[in-house]
Amino acid sequence: MKKYYIEIGICFLLIFLLIGCNKKEQYDDHTIVLGVLSGGGQSIEEAVATYNHSQNNYQVVIKNYGDKDDALDKMIMDIMTNSTPDIIFLNTLPLEQYVEKGLLEELTPYFEKDPECSVNDLIPNVYETMKVNNDLYFTSPGFAVFTIGAGKNLTKNATGYTIPEFKELLDSQQNKDIQPFYSQYKGHLLTTLCCYNLGDYVDWNTGSCSFDGEQFRTILQICNEWGETNLTDYETEEPELVSSGKELFVLTEVDLQNMEYNREMFRDEINYIGYPCDDRDGTYMKFNTMLGMNAKSKKKEGAWSFMRMFMTKDFQQNNIFCDWPSRTDCYEEKIAESIADTPEYKQDVDELKKIISRTHKRDRSEDTLMNDIIWDEAEKYFQGKKNLDETVQIIQKRCETYINEHR
Incomplete structure (x- = not known):
């Protein structure tokens, strides 16, 4: 009989726990x-x-x-x-x-x-x-606008670059002592070249993606050819690298203080060309x-x-x-x-308004799970564990599965 009561007690306890665990939080109408x-x-x-x-x-x-x-x-x-x-x-x-x-x-x-x-x-x-x-x-x-700046002596009158055009420009500088950006870590290069424009490769409406296309393949090639495997501290500060002509492109937020700072670094007329992307319009808006x-x-x-x-x-x-x-x-x-407050800023106001007014793309870097998938597979390519064809095929398949599981 004692065993019977113990079993009954356990049943009531389990029922109580199940009800408690499934109980929803209650909030009043106000x-x-x-x-x-x-x-x-x-x-x-x-x-x-x-x-x-x-x-x-x-x-x-x-x-x-x-x-x-x-x-x-x-x-x-x-x-x-x-x-x-x-x-x-x-x-x-x-x-x-x-x-x-x-x-x-x-x-x-x-x-x-x-x-x-x-x-x-x-x-x-x-x-x-x-x-x-x-x-x-x-x-x-509120919002912030992010773009890439470069000296006009390099970019001439270009208003933007596709990924293949960007690679062609870098290849033309191959024999010079230069680097594309301040950080040369391959992971940072990958983030720079595909983080903001992730939407170019993903269509949530159809559940499709295009990470096996030529544009994304070229991004991985750029990172592998120009990047460093290990994340290291740099002895030379960015202003010195830019003013000496060694660093070609600067990642920048568009505000008057940064625009004045960029002019001082480049010592040249600056061309805000945006991030390289399919339509050459790679300036992005991030909302707070x-x-x-x-x-x-x-x-x-x-x-x-x-x-x-x-x-x-x-x-x-x-x-x-x-x-x-x-x-x-x-x-x-x-x-x-x-x-x-700072009269020197006046000379950059027209350019600032021009950049902001022509920006029509929202930052799409918020999907951390997809970013993790891309980096997880790209790192194996950078380490020589997989070739380029294998890498883009796996990224394509994993991202396609992720999109259709979550759309």
């Missing part, structure tokens, strides 16, 4: 859940504190999924099966994948109804760059604090009340320090303030 990976950072925590202090109807709580290997899968599972998190911190997440799965709310109607925030307030090409499949799925108060709304959220009005805060003039005037504001009025104000 709590908005913001889902983040790796904490989200200090700026998002400060924004949440500011919002909560000013609100009576809603309060935002951060749900941190952490940074373990299964964190992304847990977040996706929550979004697909639950109405929370209501808001998703999209930085470092594969945006196109989320859009393809129908996980994100289209935000244009919210802007149209908002008395203070309109898409017409945004810098036109910034607004267009934020879109995915011609729809808007995230808000962002990208917030998307869960399409299944039951508190969309509350979610928007938090998201819209980042798009107001007051917020962007007082919180965007390192990047450029996404609103036209705040963007123009920041340029004017920069010139007032």
